[in-house]
Amino acid sequence: MKTALRTTTKTGTFAQALEDFKQITKVGLAVSVVFSSVAGYFLGAETIDYKVLLLLMIGGYFMVGASNAYNQIIERDLDALMKRTMNRPVPSGRMSVNTAFIIATVCAVLGIVILYMVNPKTAMFGAISIFLYTSVYTPLKTKTPLSVFVGAFPGAIPFMLGWVAATNTFGIEPGTLFMIQFFWQFPHFWAIGWLLYDDYKKAGYYMLPTGKKDSATALQVIMYTIWMIIVSVFPVTGLTGRLHLSVTGAVIVALLGVGMLYFAIRLYHEKDNAAARKLMLASVAYITFVQIVYVADKFIGGY
Template sequence: MAVIETSIKQHTIVSDFKEITKMGLSLSVVFSSVAGYLLGADQVSLKILLLLALGGYFMVGASNAFNQIIERDLDVLMDRTKNRPIPAGRMTVNTAFIIAVIFTILGIGILYTINPKTAMFGAISIFLYTSVYTPLKTKTPLAVFVGAIPGAIPFMLGWVAATNNFGIEPGTLFAIQFFWQFPHFWAIGWFLYDDYKKGGFFMLPTGKRDRGTAVQTIMYTIWTVLVSIIPVFGFTGKLYLSPIAAVVVGLLGLAMVYFAFRLFKEMSAIAAKKLMLASVSYITLLQIVYVADKFLRDLWI
């Protein structure tokens, strides 16, 4: 009986650790960073790749832990967050704070061993997410704009890690993921509107599930697609996209635009959830296409 109780307790501790650091989200950020690194690297270093993955994971984990500490009193009001470790009483604020601080030190420290610029952008991401985006969520819809900045850093962070340089190439990667954040988070804000309302969060640009929000979602979706195919024109330095890859990215983008228009037409939580899923698929497949296109071109050359 003691063995069974111990295994259950260990499972709970592991689950809470995963939730306080949002492991799933952290791993998706690592994926974006790795994609950016592969795009920027002339020669792939497994050592730097591993350091980037670890540093990126700790960086996002720290941001999420700080976020849950700050929002603990609001999390208890919402169905989707009331069972998080802190509001549910399974983890103390002090424990979460220790995890957040350790993750911050490890994340920035590991990224610094790659190069100082990578560490700087990692630190900026943690600061903006924790100290600016999180407090603004209950005050203004502009919080999404602020949150889109740290959200867009991982893709470009990989390029900076590979080159120790910030220029047009990582700037373009940043722009792609920056514009993508808006339809993605507005879709989430739409289908979780009632739950967010309980916590007093302002996520939608007009504050309502109305035509104005739907139109802005369409606009930012289109801008996301346009920015995503810009590298095919050769304006973005070493970041280049072949015509075939640009067509693939464009078709993926049209699918996301389709779901944005579906939201405008149906004005429903179901349509918003479909757009959210389409946006996740889009950014993931885009990064895969970008990386595959680069390495296939290198093989041909």
């Protein structure tokens, strides 16, 4: 009986530790970032090197995991004030700050080393992403709505990172991929900021551009969505080097963008959490399907 109890306790402890690791590295976000990087790799690669692809995926996960873990250490007192985050490992007390710091540092070192094995430029951009997210974006969140602008830089790196991993070069092609995800982040995060406004307010976060759930914020959401659509279809012009998009691909991407713009306009008219939630979900669907369309267009189009 005692042996069975000890086995159950150990199993329960391991399961909790694994769950805490997933939470502190934000496994859902990390996987979405890895997905973006893989899409960028397929776009840049002339031939698929599965070893490089695996290193990119593992290194990318550790890179994002490190950023998220450091972020949760820095924001632990504020996380404890919000319903959405109070049960995270550090603010809830399940994980000590020292343990979280060790996890974050190990992830950062592993992430950069593994990405360096891909090529030095990939490791450099990974390190820049961690630095900007933890040392610039995180401290600014309680000081200015411009934090979203700053946070859009590390957030836009993954799609670009895949191309750099495949080619070891940085030019117009990865720059375009960067800009697509850069402009996308504004309507995405402002939709989240609108939806979680009251919870963010408890911790002193003001994520909306005007600091309020008003028409001016909703109008900026529309403007950035339009810029996102323009940048997303721009490769159809043939002015983005090896990064191509067929007319058919451009039409599909444009239609996806118009769909997201519809929800942005709905937010402007309705100004409620239901509209913000729909826009947030539409934005997640948009970036996922756009990346799929780009990759499919390359291989189906024979570029």
